[in-house]
Structures are given as structure tokens and as C-alpha cells.
Amino acid sequence: MPTDSVDRLRREVCALHDELVRWGLVTWTSGNISARVPGTDLIVIKPSGVLYDDLTPESMVVTDLHGTVVDGAYAPSSDTAAHAYVYREMPEVGGVVHTHSPYATAWAARGEAIPCAITAMADEFGAEIPVGPFALIGGDDIGKGIVATLTGHRSPAVLMRSHGVFTIGRDARSAVKAAVMCEDVARTVHLARVHGPVEPLAPEHVDALYHRYQNVYGQRAADDTTEGAGS
Amino acid sequence: MPTDSVDRLRREVCALHDELVRWGLVTWTSGNISARVPGTDLIVIKPSGVLYDDLTPESMVVTDLHGTVVDGAYAPSSDTAAHAYVYREMPEVGGVVHTHSPYATAWAARGEAIPCAITAMADEFGAEIPVGPFALIGGDDIGKGIVATLTGHRSPAVLMRSHGVFTIGRDARSAVKAAVMCEDVARTVHLARVHGPVEPLAPEHVDALYHRYQNVYGQRAADDTTEGAGS
Amino acid sequence: MPTDSVDRLRREVCALHDELVRWGLVTWTSGNISARVPGTDLIVIKPSGVLYDDLTPESMVVTDLHGTVVDGAYAPSSDTAAHAYVYREMPEVGGVVHTHSPYATAWAARGEAIPCAITAMADEFGAEIPVGPFALIGGDDIGKGIVATLTGHRSPAVLMRSHGVFTIGRDARSAVKAAVMCEDVARTVHLARVHGPVEPLAPEHVDALYHRYQNVYGQRAADDTTEGAGS
Amino acid sequence: MPTDSVDRLRREVCALHDELVRWGLVTWTSGNISARVPGTDLIVIKPSGVLYDDLTPESMVVTDLHGTVVDGAYAPSSDTAAHAYVYREMPEVGGVVHTHSPYATAWAARGEAIPCAITAMADEFGAEIPVGPFALIGGDDIGKGIVATLTGHRSPAVLMRSHGVFTIGRDARSAVKAAVMCEDVARTVHLARVHGPVEPLAPEHVDALYHRYQNVYGQRAADDTTEGAGS
Secondary structure, eight states: OOHHHHHHHHHHHHHHHHHHHHTTOOSTTOEEEEEEOTTSSEEEEOBTTBOGGGOOGGGOEEEETTSOEEEOSSOBOTTHHHHHHHHHHOTTOOEEEEEOOHHHHHHHHHTOOBOOOSHHHHHHHSSOBOEEOOOOTTSSHHHHHHHHHHTTOSOSEEEETTTEEEEEESSHHHHHHHHHHHHHHHHHHHHHHHTSOOOOOOHHHHHHHHHHHHHHSSOOTTOTTBOOSOO | OOHHHHHHHHHHHHHHHHHHHHTTOOSTTOEEEEEEOTTSSEEEEOBTTBOGGGOOGGGOEEEETTSOEEEOSSOBOTTHHHHHHHHHHOTTOOEEEEEOOHHHHHHHHHTOOBOOOSHHHHHHHSSOBOEEOOOOTTSSHHHHHHHHHHTTOSOSEEEETTTEEEEEESSHHHHHHHHHHHHHHHHHHHHHHHTSOOOOOOHHHHHHHHHHHHHHSSOOTTOTTBOOSOO | OOHHHHHHHHHHHHHHHHHHHHTTOOSTTOEEEEEEOTTSSEEEEOBTTBOGGGOOGGGOEEEETTSOEEEOSSOBOTTHHHHHHHHHHOTTOOEEEEEOOHHHHHHHHHTOOBOOOSHHHHHHHSSOBOEEOOOOTTSSHHHHHHHHHHTTOSOSEEEETTTEEEEEESSHHHHHHHHHHHHHHHHHHHHHHHTSOOOOOOHHHHHHHHHHHHHHSSOOTTOTTBOOSOO | OOHHHHHHHHHHHHHHHHHHHHTTOOSTTOEEEEEEOTTSSEEEEOBTTBOGGGOOGGGOEEEETTSOEEEOSSOBOTTHHHHHHHHHHOTTOOEEEEEOOHHHHHHHHHTOOBOOOSHHHHHHHSSOBOEEOOOOTTSSHHHHHHHHHHTTOSOSEEEETTTEEEEEESSHHHHHHHHHHHHHHHHHHHHHHHTSOOOOOOHHHHHHHHHHHHHHSSOOTTOTTBOOSOO
16 A cells, blocks of 8 residues: 555545535535545545544545455445446546535436536536436445446536436546536526526537636646636 | 533533534524433423523523423523423433424425435435424424324424424434434425426335435444434 | 713624624625614614724714714714614614615515514514515605504514615614524525415414513523524 | 736735635636736736635736736636726726626526616616626637627626626726625525516616715725625
């Protein structure tokens, strides 16, 4: 186990949970974040059922890609099997986030994809945010549904039917950003439709916005402290 | 009076009121928490009409199971009779919470049960969240309505008609968690239905989720700092 | 000018503005509080257009009951004429609050009274929250509309048509509580009606709840730190 | 480059971003503020994709009126071209703000102007808040749409179709206030219409309110710490 990488990711994954709280994505203990340890078959993930205020880097759990605990005093998140499946099947993924954020989960409860109707959504998701199948917790079904839905899709977020949101990213921070923006656009499009129909953007506009945002936005080169979202 | 237990519960019940504020369940002084003193016929409850910022462990009130003050300088919550009735009739209950949290109270105002339509709701409530009768404050009527509705029901939460939420738990913390999750699912299902019908989960899925959550989630054994909610 | 009373009220009125911010009733500088100096024809009121973060006891303005500045370096709130009219015509009033809190102002924009449909509303308001006439700022018209609507009405809150909320109380703190609870019930009843009709409570239930709350709730005797709202 | 003015504006523009966060107008990095350096063809603007917590006066970017960086270590906001176009074409403008605030962006997603239906809106905007055309980021199109829509219009805010809000002001603080109030009225009118039609104010009332607010509200003379919004 590469101790330095694991220690860094324990701190990073722990700290990123504060963003779930800050942006209103979680209630009580209802969301979790994981990160792949680069170059290994290990992940760092939230312990199950621990309150966000009580999280420490040391309480994070290290598991293999089948969810077996390799290091840590706590049981890992009850969603570990879904995270692990994604890492097994999508080698480009370095971070996974799961929430029940309210507006996005409302779309999931209806089983309705969020249409790509605003430019911020085209920037980050490049498409509608799709719906994945209903699946019970406890085996590989949720993971399979995530991978089947997101493979070949631009969107880093999937609305798992009657359940909530899973997002992926090249690292945990990117997946957290996708979860935050998913709730933001879920809310805006929800509100917009209350008073009338909302047209999706034209596909060529979505393409233009997505390519620009992924390639031009933010600080170039070795600046790791910046990231996108329309600013 | 077992002084150590009472002192511990004064601190715990006082501190838990912060969670009602943090999760947006209360306005001004509109919610209260109580706990049974284990092995006794006593409860510890919020004083009536004291602002959350002004609560101290010493200001908590100790009453018997008929709401008569046994210890404390303040009058107990005006809802004490309802709490006390629940403790008298439901010996397994160690904590009771009452709020007027907005989304849940909106369902209560219509007198409509919240259908069990998302997995987080199946986890925590194992069923719809039921509606109890309209009852006036001041006697045993509210308590009777709570007990009649929750007896034999999986849900630890009841929507008292045109009034608000009461939740029960094995201790005060469990009842607080139920109140927090009740508002969370009340909001998500409310939002979901704004744009179309929402199907309840299949009963066998509700059963599977409920049993797993109650038995597998969180940290096992002597770890009291963890608790459930989908993480 | 009774210096001690004025100094105390400058501190109290200044501090109470924090409650408007805390409960989400105000945006930028859009709400104000005043108090009558007991036994005088003077009031203490917020200065016009000063940000809440910048308010100090010294910045509060003392005016007579026609809004003429008696003491203070700033111009008084642009709503001073409305406050002053209320104090002139309603001698029992010791505090006035004005906000554009969002849910209550939404009812005001439609010109629709909030039906008394939940017990917390019966407790505090004892009736529907009525609508007052549309009136332009700058003279006595707003004050006249408030007084005409609230005279003989149990409700300490009025929804001024297409404008916002005014509340009254025996002192500034009571008027602030009424403004906080007005927004709370405006939100709950708004949410309730989204998914179906909401029946008002029976008049005899409203009466019973109102009389009990006004006479039984909270701490009796010389305890000034407690107040009502369903706890 | 007038160093004192630029340094002052770096601090001011940096600090004003806290108001976007405080009033809930931005998510992750999704909004930006700029100011014109008085008497020059320079502006100070947020760096692209930097988190609000990480902003410092030093990280602000100085560009000319074509968006070319004159001073600063970071790339400027990806919206710089739109800001710069506004400053080129509207010499009276000293500040520009861009957000995707949720309620206002919901109106923008439908392409519907916000009717002037409440007095706070007449005060600040003096008219409906208009919709500007859909335009892609990356050239002058957004800037042209803003200028074409706001020229000769009282409103300092425009809802850019399927995108979000741009506001202008005599300085950055005024533009921030317009962005804050735009979201506030977008929310209130949205909520009002949920339960029935909302009539716009009569034009003569809008005129009277607007003229009074722009000329009477707040502290006169050399008091720069005060500003309007109905207090």
C-alpha cells in the first residue's frame, strides 16, 4: 500500500465531504465520496453511518476493488460495492460520489432525465443527465446500472431510479463538482418548468458549449486549484 | 432520581436541539425533544418557549410520565402531555421529537400520507409515513393519536393532521434522526410530484431495503457514534 | 428624552435585525424594525439603506410620531411614516416590523389572505392573515391601510397588497416573532396547496388554540426570556 | 495603470464575491464580478474557475476593454468578453455582475420576462426584468445581447435566454445589489404565480415608486456605506 498516496487521499476525501454539506446535498449521513489510489487496486471511502462532523482522515476506510477492507477501523460505506464496481469497470474514473440531493432525487423518483436546457448544464454535462435502472443495494446491481448508463455518455452524473445521484470524475474533486452542479441544474430546470415548458438547447449549441468548457475554461497548465462552472 | 443519568440526558437533550436548528426543522421555538430516563418513570424535556440559543442543560425540565415537574426551574414544553402519553403507552420508546418542519407539515395540512417512493424512505421508515388524527393540545388526545397511529407501524414518524410531526426512537438521538429524515423525504417526494406522478416502491423492495438497513447499515458492536441514512 | 430607555431600545432594535437575517426574511437592506419608547411620543427605528452588518445601536434613529428626526446622525427608514402612523393610531402597539419575506410576499402579490389551516397559525395569529390595500409609500396611506386592516383583528400581521408584510406587537420582539412566524406559516400553507386543497381549521378549534396559546404557553411570571411558538 | 485605483478595486471586487455566496446566487464557481478602473480603459475581474474561498485581491485580473490581460497571474473569467463589451458600449457602467442564480435562471430558461408585480421590483428595476437573446460564449454575442436589451431600459438586470443573469451598475457594488434583488424578486414572483395569476403594477405606480426610490431612498450626501432596497 503506497502510504503517502493513501494518507493524502484520506485527508482529501475527508475534506471533500464538507462540500456535500456546504452545498446542501446531504442530510444526516446520506452521501459518500471515494477516490481511487492511483496506480493501485485500492480505494479510500467514507465509513458507514459516521456523521460528517465526526469524520477524520483516520476514519476513512481503504478497501480493494471488491469492497474488502484493507485498512481502517470502521466498516466502509454501505454503498462501497457500487463504488468498487465502477472503479473495476471504468479504469479512467478516479473518484465517485453518491448523494440523495433533493432536486436531483426528485427527478430520479419520477424516473425522468433532466433535459439539457441551460448553458451551465451543457458546459458541465454536455447532454441530458440520464436515468439509470432501479436496483437494490447489496450486490453489483447498482454498480452495473451506473456503468451501463454512463459508458459512452458525456454526463458524469446518473440519476438512479427512485434512489439518488452517482457521479464520476477523473478524481474525487471532479466527481464532487459534478454532484454539486447536478443538484444546481436539477433545481433550475425544475423551477423553470413550474411555469411553462422548457425547450432543450439545440444539439449543436450543446456540443459547442461542452467542447469549449472542457477545453478552455479555468486556468491552464499546472494550476490545480481552479476548476470550471461558468465563471 | 438517578442523578448521573439525568445529568447526562440534560446535556444530550439540550445538545440535540441544535440538530433541529441545523437541519431547518424549527422556527423560533417551534419544536421540542424529550428522552426517557432509563429504568425510571421520568423524562427530560425542553422548557416551554425558551429560544434555542438560550437552552442550557440546567434549563431542561424533568417530569414524571404524567407531565408533572419533578425537577427544574422552568415550565416544561406545552407538548409535554403528548410526549408523556407516548412514554406511558410505548415502553420501548426512549426518545420523542416534535416539529412543524415545513414540507412534512405541508403533507399534514392536507392530511396525506407520504408514499414510500424512494429508497432512503424505505431504509428509514419501511413504509409510508402515516397521518394521525386532528387533536387539540392540552390533554391526552395528541398522545393517543400518535400511539394509535404508530403502534404496529414500522414508521417512527407520524404526521399529525393540520399540526406537524412526532417521531419516536429507542433514544432521543434516534427520534431526532427520524425527524430529520422525515423532512428530507417529505421534501423530495413533494418536489418529485410537482412534475408528474410518483410511483411507490414495490412492497417487496421496501421490505428488502428496510430489513437490510435496520440490520446491516452503520458500524456494528459497541460503536455508538454512528448511525444510518444511506451513507 | 429618557436617555436610559432610548439607549436600551437602540441596542434592542439593532440586535433584533439579526433575527430578520437569521430567519431569511430580508434581502440586502429590505426590512426594518422599530420600537416605541415607553411613555413617550418617540420611536427608535432603523436608518435608511444601511446594511445589516453595519448596523450599530448608535446608528438607530429616534423620531417623533410624525417621523421627524429627534436624535441620530442618519436619515430614518423610508418606511418611517408607516411605522409612525401605526404608533399614533394604536396606542397598545410597542413594536412594528416590515419585511418582504418571500412566501408571505407571494401571498401579498396575489392579494390573497393566508387561511388559518395549521395549528401553529391558530396559536400565533388566531385567524387568517389578512390582506391590506395597495398603497404608495411616502405619506400616511400605508399606515392607514395597516391600521384599518389590523384594528379588531387577532392577527398581528398584515399582507400589504403587492408589497410585503407589516407586523405589530406589544414590543419589538413580539413584532419580530410575528414576522418570523408569518413567513413560516406562509411557506407551509403555500407548500401544502401545491398538491391539493387545504381546509381551514374549524373556527371553534382556532378559538381554542388561540386562547390557550396566548394564556398558557411559555414561562409565566417574571420570565422575559421565553416566548411562544409551539414548543 | 493607476496603481492605487487598481489595488482598491482588486480588494473591492474580491470582497464583493462574498455577497454572491451569502445570498445564494452562485454554485461552485458559477458567477463573476468586474469593475471599471475609473478614467481608464481597464477593468478588474475574477480569475477563471477559482473557488470563492480561494479568491484574493492579488488573484483578480486586470484586462483592457477587449479582455486582453494587462496585469495578473491568472486567466480572466471566461465571461470577460461579455463584460468588456458592456464597458466598451456603455460608458456610464462601472460594474458588471454575472450569475446563474436559480430562480432568475428559471425565468431565463423559459425565456420569460419577470413582470413588475411587487413594489420592491418597481423600486429597484422600474420595469419588468427583460429577456435577452440566446448567445454563445466566446465572442461579442453575449455582450451585444446585453447592451441591446438594456440600452434605454430602466432595469439594470437582463435574463440572457437559457443562460443566466447579467447586471450593470454605476459601480460593482450597485451591480451586485441588482443581482441580489433580481434573484429576490424572481423568487417572490415565481412563488406568487404558483397559486394564481399575478397582476403587474399599474405603470403610473411603477413610475412613482421608481422615481422615489432612485431619488429619496438611503442616506444622502457623502455617505457611501448605505444603499437601497426597501428599508
